[in-house]
Amino acid sequence: MQDRGGIGVRCEGVVHLYRTFEGHDVVALQGVDLEITPGERVAFLGPSGSGKSTLLALLGGIQRPSAGRIFLGDDDISRMSERHLARLRSRRVSTMLQGATRNLLPYTTARQNVAFARIGLSREEADRAPSVAELLERVGLEDQADQVVTTLSGGQRQRLALACTVATQPQLLLADEPTSQLSHVDRDTVVALLHDLNRDFGTTVVVVTHQHEVAATFPRTVTMKGGRVGSEGREGAEYGVIGAEGVLHLPAHVTPQWPPGTLVRIDAGPRRIVVTHPADETGIPQDEVR
Numbered sequence: 001m002q003d004r005g006g007i008g009v010r011c012e013g014v015v016h017l018y019r020t021f022e023g024h025d026v027v028a029l030q031g032v033d034l035e036i037t038p039g040e041r042v043a044f045l046g047p048s049g050s051g052k053s054t055l056l057a058l059l060g061g062i063q064r065p066s067a068g069r070i071f072l073g074d075d076d077i078s079r080m081s082e083r084h085l086a087r088l089r090s091r092r093v094s095t096m097l098q099g100a101t102r103n104l105l106p107y108t109t110a111r112q113n114v115a116f117a118r119i120g121l122s123r124e125e126a127d128r129a130p131s132v133a134e135l136l137e138r139v140g141l142e143d144q145a146d147q148v149v150t151t152l153s154g155g156q157r158q159r160l161a162l163a164c165t166v167a168t169q170p171q172l173l174l175a176d177e178p179t180s181q182l183s184h185v186d187r188d189t190v191v192a193l194l195h196d197l198n199r200d201f202g203t204t205v206v207v208v209t210h211q212h213e214v215a216a217t218f219p220r221t222v223t224m225k226g227g228r229v230g231s232e233g234r235e236g237a238e239y240g241v242i243g244a245e246g247v248l249h250l251p252a253h254v255t256p257q258w259p260p261g262t263l264v265r266i267d268a269g270p271r272r273i274v275v276t277h278p279a280d281e282t283g284i285p286q287d288e289v290r
């Protein structure tokens with residue numbers, strides 16, 4: 001496989017609405033600002049319905065944002081023509097949907113699935129891209145090459161889906177819950193494969209996961225909440241992200257002590273904001289002041 005490097009992502013005020021059959025609008029994303037640098041590994045966490053899958057689908061060019069802009073590298077994909085978007089999806093960005101079988105042709109063999117994933121490549125690209133055999137070997141399925149998908153285990157299907165997703169050597173790999181419903185062993189294998197791709201080819205990797213053990217293997221976690229980017233963790237440290245209208249989401253583990261509606265005292269300086277709980281009548285702890 002050849003080194004193609006990763007691609008960066010930038011979201012500016014991304015809003016996404018779904019129109020239901022009854023004609024109501026559901027606001028799935030309400031102003032997402034996010035920057036991911038080329039070659040970064042990021043895990044999206046957050047409760048069900050917080051907009052993780054929607055954001056991933058927008059980054060993958062599968063859906064278009066209702067408002068705001070999304071850049072992949074220098075390209076504004078929110079305004080790209082359908083033809084360019086299709087080209088982008090077949091070359092630079094690849095999305096692994098939630099549920100392995102949604103990415104696979106169920107009644108064909110592992111080998112046929114990977115071959116099908118490469119079908120959009122030109123002759124020249126196909127020569128440069130990894131072969132079907134190389135891809136199957138990479139995910140440890142060389143012995144299952146001629147097995148039909150329906151006879152593979154959950155872990156094997158997920159690994160096959162991953163082989164298909166990376167068949168075009170994407171610069172951005174997006175995976176929605178790639179390890180849900182897998183055994184611990186299969187989960188660890190899939191996670192290791194994602195990190196290996198990043199290490200070997202510089203691929204930018206973004207996963208959605210509800211498993212903290214999986215998120216913990218990523219250098220950066222982004223927590224989504226109510227259609228916004230909330231808190232962040234980077235290499236073990238916690239961060240809050242200031243979003244539209246000055247909204248600051250706290251890390252999930254502190255919210256029990258700071259329920260919504262809590263009136264807090266804010267002391268803001270040019271480099272520091274101190275938030276004091278009303279129960280703390282003494283005000284700002286002295287060791288917090290700099």
Ligand code: ADP
Nearest residue numbers: 018020026028047048049050051052053054055
């Ligand atoms: P998550 O992946 O974090 O669970 P989603 O992105 O799937 O969140 O969903 C975000 C919000 O958008 C939820 O309120 C969900 O019900 C809604 N939603 C998602 N897909 C659709 C759809 N196709 N039609 C209507 N509403 C949707």
Ligand code: MG
Nearest residue numbers: 052053054098
């Ligand atoms: Mg989801």
